[in-house]
Structures are given as C-alpha cells and as structure tokens.
Amino acid sequence: MPSSTSVSALARPPCERPVTVLPGIGPALAGHLTRLEIRTVGDLLFHLPARYEDRTRFVPIRCAAIGQSALIEGEIVAAGVAGRARPSLILDLADGGGRMRVRFFHFSPAQRRKLCVGTRMSIYGELRAGPEGPEMVHPEYRCFGEGTLQEPVLTPVYPATEGVSTKVLRRAVRAALALALPALREYLPRAEGPPGPTLAEALRLLHGPPAGCDLAAARAVLAFEELVTHHAHLLTLRHAKGQATGAQCRVPGRLLARFLKGLPFSPTAGQEAVLSEIRRDLESGRPMRRILQGDVGSGKTLVAAGAALIVIEAGFQVAIMAPTELLARQHMETFGTWLRPLGIEPLALMRLGAGAKARRAQARDQGTQLIIGTQAMFQEGVDFAHLALVIIDEQHRFGVHERQALTAKARAGTHRAHLLAMSATPIPRTLAQSVYADLDLSVLAERPPGRAAVTTVALAATRRDDVVARVRAACQGGAKAYWVCPLIEEGEMDVKAAAGLHAELMRALPGIRVGLIHGRMRAADKDRAMEDFARGPVQVLVATTVIEVGVDVPSASLLVIENAERLGLAQLHQLRGRIGRGGLPGHCVLLYKPPLGDMARARIACLRETDDGFVIARRDLDLRGAGEVFGARQTGLPGFRVADLVRDELLLPAVAKTAAALVEGDPARLLGLRQRWLRERHELASE
Ligand code: ADP
Ligand code: MG
Numbered sequence: 014m015p016s017s018t019s020v021s022a023l024a025r026p027p028c029e030r031p032v033t034v035l036p037g038i039g040p041a042l043a044g045h046l047t048r049l050e051i052r053t054v055g056d057l058l059f060h061l062p063a064r065y066e067d068r069t070r071f072v073p074i075r076c077a078a079i080g081q082s083a084l085i086e087g088e089i090v091a092a093g094v095a096g097r098a099r100p101s102l103i104l105d106l107a108d109g110g111g112r113m114r115v116r117f118f119h120f121s122p123a124q125r126r127k128l129c130v131g132t133r134m135s136i137y138g139e140l141r142a143g144p145e146g147p148e149m150v151h152p153e154y155r156c157f158g159e160g161t162l163q164e165p166v167l168t169p170v171y172p173a174t175e176g177v178s179t180k181v182l183r184r185a186v187r188a189a190l191a192l193a194l195p196a197l198r199e200y201l202p203r204a205e206g207p208p209g210p211t212l213a214e215a216l217r218l219l220h221g222p223p224a225g226c227d228l229a230a231a232r233a234v235l236a237f238e239e240l241v242t243h244h245a246h247l248l249t250l251r252h253a254k255g256q257a258t259g260a261q262c263r264v265p266g267r268l269l270a271r272f273l274k275g276l277p278f279s280p281t282a283g284q285e286a287v288l289s290e291i292r293r294d295l296e297s298g299r300p301m302r303r304i305l306q307g308d309v310g311s312g313k314t315l316v317a318a319g320a321a322l323i324v325i326e327a328g329f330q331v332a333i334m335a336p337t338e339l340l341a342r343q344h345m346e347t348f349g350t351w352l353r354p355l356g357i358e359p360l361a362l363m364r365l366g367a368g369a370k371a372r373r374a375q376a377r378d379q380g381t382q383l384i385i386g387t388q389a390m391f392q393e394g395v396d397f398a399h400l401a402l403v404i405i406d407e408q409h410r411f412g413v414h415e416r417q418a419l420t421a422k423a424r425a426g427t428h429r430a431h432l433l434a435m436s437a438t439p440i441p442r443t444l445a446q447s448v449y450a451d452l453d454l455s456v457l458a459e460r461p462p463g464r465a466a467v468t469t470v471a472l473a474a475t476r477r478d479d480v481v482a483r484v485r486a487a488c489q490g491g492a493k494a495y496w497v498c499p500l501i502e503e504g505e506m507d508v509k510a511a512a513g514l515h516a517e518l519m520r521a522l523p524g525i526r527v528g529l530i531h532g533r534m535r536a537a538d539k540d541r542a543m544e545d546f547a548r549g550p551v552q553v554l555v556a557t558t559v560i561e562v563g564v565d566v567p568s569a570s571l572l573v574i575e576n577a578e579r580l581g582l583a584q585l586h587q588l589r590g591r592i593g594r595g596g597l598p599g600h601c602v603l604l605y606k607p608p609l610g611d612m613a614r615a616r617i618a619c620l621r622e623t624d625d626g627f628v629i630a631r632r633d634l635d636l637r638g639a640g641e642v643f644g645a646r647q648t649g650l651p652g653f654r655v656a657d658l659v660r661d662e663l664l665l666p667a668v669a670k671t672a673a674a675l676v677e678g679d680p681a682r683l684l685g686l687r688q689r690w691l692r693e694r695h696e697l698a699s700e
Pocket of ligand 1: 280308
C-alpha cells in the first residue's frame with residue numbers, strides 16, 4: 014500500500030528513507046539505482062564521485078591542452094555545413110587569443126540557425142587534435158543569454174550505470190544532500206578520528222569541492238569511518254565464533270612427535286613456535302581462527318601436517334584444501350609419504366568425476382582421518398564424519414566469503430571446525446591485523462636453513478639464444494629448469510604460446526627432455542608431467558602460471574620467466590619461490606620485451622635487490638596501491654569506497670581501538686555504520 018509505505022518512510026531519519034522520497038525519483042529510476050546498490054537517501058550521500066570536471070573557469074583557447082577537457086568561451090567566426098551524404102555542422106570559435114573548430118555530426122535545422130556567425134557561446138568538452146588544429150566534437154554548449162556552463166565548484170563525475178547517467182546522479186545527490194545533510198548522524202567520537210571537517214561538511218566538500226581545494230582531510234574523515242566499520246564487522250564475526258565451541262583436542266601429541274622424529278630435518282624455531290600457538294588453540298575448546306603468513310618456501314606444509322596430527326590423534330577428521338588440483342595432488346604425495354609410516358592414508362577429494370561417489374562415501378567414513386582436495390570437497394553431497402580442522406592452503410586465492418561458506422559446513426557434531434588459513438603473500442603486520450581482523454595471526458619469518466641463494470637477472474628477450482645456451486649447459490650438468498610462459502590469463506592463447514615454446518625448446522635442446530604443463534591439460538596428464546619433471550627424466554618443464562602457487566620440486570634450480578614485464582611483483586616472487594628450495598643455488602632469468610616501463614623497471618629492480626617476501630609485499634603495496642593488492646578477488650573484502658589501506662595506514666591503530674570499543678559497547682551505532690558502509694539493511698528487510 015503506497016500510502017502506508019510513505020508514512021512509515023517519513024517516520025524514519027532522512028538517510029534511511031527510500032530514494033523515492035526525493036523529487037524527480039520515481040519507481041523506474043529507483044529500480045535502476047539498485048544496480049548501483051543505491052536504495053536509500055543515505056546510499057546517495059555515500060555514493061562518492063570517481064573524479065571531477067573543472068567547469069569553474071574559462072580556459073583561453075591557446076592555453077587549452079589536447080586530450081583534456083576544458084570550459085571555453087568564444088564567438089562564432091565561421092559556420093557552415095560540410096559533406097553531402099552525411100552533413101556535419103562545422104563552427105570556428107575564437108576568443109581573442111585563439112581559434113578552434115567545433116563539429117556536430119547530428120544537428121537540427123533550429124540548431125543550425127542558432128549557431129551562426131556572431132553568436133557568443135560557452136562549450137565544455139575534450140579538446141582533440143583535428144585535421145586543421147584543435148577541435149571539439151559535440152561539446153556541451155550554451156549560447157550567450159541562455160545561462161552559463163560555468164559552475165561555482167568542481168563538477169562531480171559519479172560511477173554510473175545503465176539507465177542512470179552521471180547527470181541524473183548529480184541531481185539525485187544534490188537532492189539527497191539538501192534533505193539529509195542537516196540531520197546526518199556522526200556515529201564516532203570526533204576526537205578518535207583524524208583531524209578534519211565534520212562528516213556533513215566532508216560529504217558536502219567531496220560532492221562539490223571548490224577548485225583547488227585539498228580534499229585529503231575530508232577523505233580521511235570518511236576513510237576512518239569506513240575502516241572502523243569494516244574492522245568492527247570482522248571483530249563481530251570473530252566474537253560470534255568465539256562463543257561457539259570447537260572440538261577440544263587435548264592429546265599427548267604422540268603422532269606429532271613420531272612425525273617430527275621421522276623427518277630428515279628438524280623444524281625451525283619459527284615452525285615450532287607456530288605449532289605451539291596452534292596447539293593452544295586446538296586445546297582451548299573454542300574454534301581456532303588462525304592465519305599463518307609465511308613467505309614462499311618457509312615450510313608451511315610441515316606446520317599444516319603438525320596441526321593435522323594433533324586433531325587426528327584426538328579422533329577427528331582433518332581436511333586440507335588447495336586452490337588448484339595440481340597443488341592438491343602434490344599434497345597427496347607429500348602427506349602420503351610423511352604420514353603413511355604413522356598409519357594414516359590421505360583421501361583425495363577433487364572434482365566430482367569418476368569414482369566420486371565412492372570417495373564421498375569414504376569421507377563419511379569414521380576411519381578416514383585426512384582428506385585432501387580442492388573446493389570441490391565442500392560442494393554439495395559431500396559430508397564428513399567428524400571434521401574438526403579445515404586447513405586452507407594459499408588462502409589468498411580464496412575470498413573471505415568463500416572461506417566462510419566453505420567452513421560453515423565444517424563441523425563435528427555440535428562443534429565448529431577449527432580453521433587454519435595459510436598464505437604465502439605476506440603483508441605488513443598492521444595491515445594484516447586490519448585485513449584479517451577476524452583471525453589470529455601467526456608469522457613464519459624465516460626460511461629453513463641451508464638454502465642456497467637465488468640470483469636474479471633481467472635480460473631483454475633479444476638475448477633469448479644466450480639463455481637457451483645457458484639452460485642447455487646447465488642441463489648437461491644435470492640441472493632442472495622451469496621455463497614459464499605466462500600470458501595474462503590461462504586461456505586458449507596461453508596454451509598455444511606454451512605449446513609453441515615447448516616445440517621451440519625441443520628443437521633448440523636436442524638430447525634434453527622437455528616437458529609441458531598447462532591448466533587446460535587433463536588432471537592425469539598434469540600429474541604425469543609434474544612427476545616426470547620432479548623425479549623422472551624431464552629436465553626442462555615449460556609451464557604456464559599453473560605452477561605459480563605451492564609447487565615444490567627441490568631439485569629444480571633454474572627458472573626462466575618470459576614476458577616478465579607483464580607480471581606483478583607478488584606473482585614474480587611466487588614464481589621465483591619455485592626454485593632455491595633444495596640445497597642447489599638457484600638462478601632466475603627474467604626475460605622482458607624492451608622498452609621497459611617505469612613500473613616494470615621498479616618491480617625488476619626490487620626482485621634483484623631482495624628475496625624477502627615481506628619487503629617485496631611492502632614494495633608491491635607502495636607501487637600498486639592497496640586497492641590492487643587487496644582487490645576483492647584477493648581478500649574477498651568488499652572493495653573500500655573511500656579508504657585505501659596504504660594511504661590510510663597511519664589511521665589503522667586508531668581504527669582498531671575505536672572498532673574494538675564499538676563492538677564492546679555500542680551495537681546500535683555499529684548497526685547504523687553497517688547500513689551506511691556495508692549497505693546492510695535490517696529495517697528495510699523487515700519492512
Ligand atoms: P611453503 O611455505 O612455500 O608452503 P613448503 O612447505 O613447500 O613451503 O616447504 C618448502 C621446502 O622446505 C619443502 O621441500 C620442505 O620439505 C622443506 N622444509 C620445510 N621445513 C623444513 C625444515 N625445518 N628444514 C629443512 N627443510 C624444510
Ligand atoms: Mg605451500
């Protein structure tokens with residue numbers, strides 16, 4: 014009933030009212046706006062401009078730069094129609110100091126009459142280099158006497174969508190500001206955030222700043238609120254889980270002791286320390302929520318095995334999930350070798366193909382202690398007997414939502430499963446505490462001893478023949494090499510490129526076995542390719558980035574990466590982590606197509622300088638910005654709208670403090686903030 018809806022709508026604070034209370038927004042536009050997740054007046058307020066146009070001042074024609082937008086005022090000094098088949102209206106505009114051309118490909122007779130010699134007009138558009146000097150095509154325009162295109166403040170350009178232009182958004186936001194700004198609630202104590210304007214003033218500025226205004230303080234005020242909201246949200250998730258019970262695993266640790274004794278090396282101090290943190294969690298009776306950050310090659314797999322053995326000894330099941338089948342199969346190998354002597358046989362649970370039914374039944378079997386697989390293991394139809402620990406390897410490949418969905422299912426009776434997430438993309442501690450505020454953090458800072466150094470050189474692709482010769486010589490001496498051929502995505506093109514390279518190297522390296530692996534191969538073929546390389550006669554393995562994460566072949570000591578200029582720093586570091594795993598000194602060759610851009614140059618320089626994943630991660634953040642590094646894909650966090658973890662890093666300690674106080678003391682405020690920033694809708698949903 015429309016009348017009762019509008020009455021109840023008006024009873025709410027302005028921010029919480031539906032957009033239809035604003036003039037000019039009917040049900041149709043409201044429908045389109047939902048595509049931008051805009052439903053309420055408050056959503057409009059917090060829909061911030063992506064950039065601004067400067068229409069505050071007129072630019073003399075001779076000062077206007079090609080490729081930039083400008084507001085120009087002048088007089089028409091020539092006008093005419095050119096072209097027979099498709100006539101276009103051509104004007105020459107002069108402003109005293111300069112002259113330019115304006116073209117309209119579509120025009121009405123009335124327009125043609127109006128835009129005649131002697132008319133003064135203002136235009137706004139992008140200046141291009143035309144055949145006879147600077148020109149604008151279809152600029153916005155106003156003739157003298159019709160008002161002006163000049164604006165008192167910068168013009169916001171909003172993220173728009175089908176059916177909702179940035180112009181429509183400008184009008185809607187202006188109406189929202191008028192209605193809701195005076196009554197806007199500040200949920201956080203001003204003294205706790207960064208110095209700056211009030212929230213209302215910050216929003217007013219961001220939606221229409223005066224030219225030359227520094228927006229940093231206004232942004233920081235908003236960023237603080239946004240970061241506090243996210244952080245508090247993660248803390249609530251964590252508290253909710255802290256209330257739950259987890260399978261209590263208080264055991265003597267016999268299996269773990271036997272396992273460690275059987276290893277050809279002893280665990281590092283770091284591995285021991287992390288294992289005791291994990292052990293405390295598992296004994297606590299609360300579900301463990303822990304993330305282990307450790308650089309590539311720091312020995313996270315051993316920690317995973319140790320954790321698994323504590324839980325298995327307590328009589329429960331453990332599941333290990335890897336992002337790729339290749340890695341899952343490698344874990345099957347490793348864990349099989351490690352744990353078989355203890356009487357533990359892992360069960361593989363991958364894509365639900367042939368034999369899946371039997372394996373699913375086995376997962377339900379009490380006797381199955383360890384299950385290793387991919388996401389497929391949490392798909393419908395797979396039940397576990399008493400799953401008490403889920404280990405997620407290379408967790409940055411999964412999002413938060415995925416992580417939560419996957420573990421929601423995992424319980425042993427009334428117990429929630431423990432979670433150990435492992436990540437080889439280490440990030441600075443303050444950032445990690447923010448991004449993973451719902452988890453406890455463990456860090457493996459160093460690699461096991463006895464690792465020989467990896468040298469890194471960058472060579473122009475024109476020197477490929479030298480590299481081939483070097484690989485040939487090394488292989489004749491018994492070395493093993495990866496030759497990575499990464500194109501952006503694992504698609505048809507990649508496979509072709511890898512296959513082409515494979516053929517080329519087979520010709521160039523007679524007498525040396527060259528293998529091939531890529532993502533489109535059947536699982537069994539991938540296994541064979543890996544096996545032939547790891548323990549068989551294949552000495553050079555041509556690969557796409559399928560080998561990027563986790564693959565462990567200690568005998569491989571050479572790595573050639575093609576098109577290295579196209580890869581990100583973290584990815585290059587991951588790939589380089591494939592070598593230098595045994596005692597052999599490693600050599601990494603980055604082949605690039607010259608000329609190198611600044612970013613690529615900086616990345617390569619960084620890789621040559623250091624091998625420390627934490628240093629590299631820091632540099633990656635500085636080069637790319639947090640938005641890229643923590644994009645929704647990596648962390649599953651909804652992308653921040655204002656905040657940027659790198660730019661706003663100094664706010665993080667205060668954010669953590671304020672968020673903790675909020676969760677402790679003020680759920681009502683938190684609810685308001687969550688509606689504002691996470692667009693959660695409790696009231697609207699119950700309407
Ligand atoms: P990541 O942290 O990248 O997953 P892995 O667990 O694959 O690293 O370990 C890398 C290599 O180091 C493996 O070959 C593993 O057997 C070996 N390793 C692990 N721990 C130790 C240790 N304490 N001493 C010597 N080698 C170790
Ligand atoms: Mg690993």
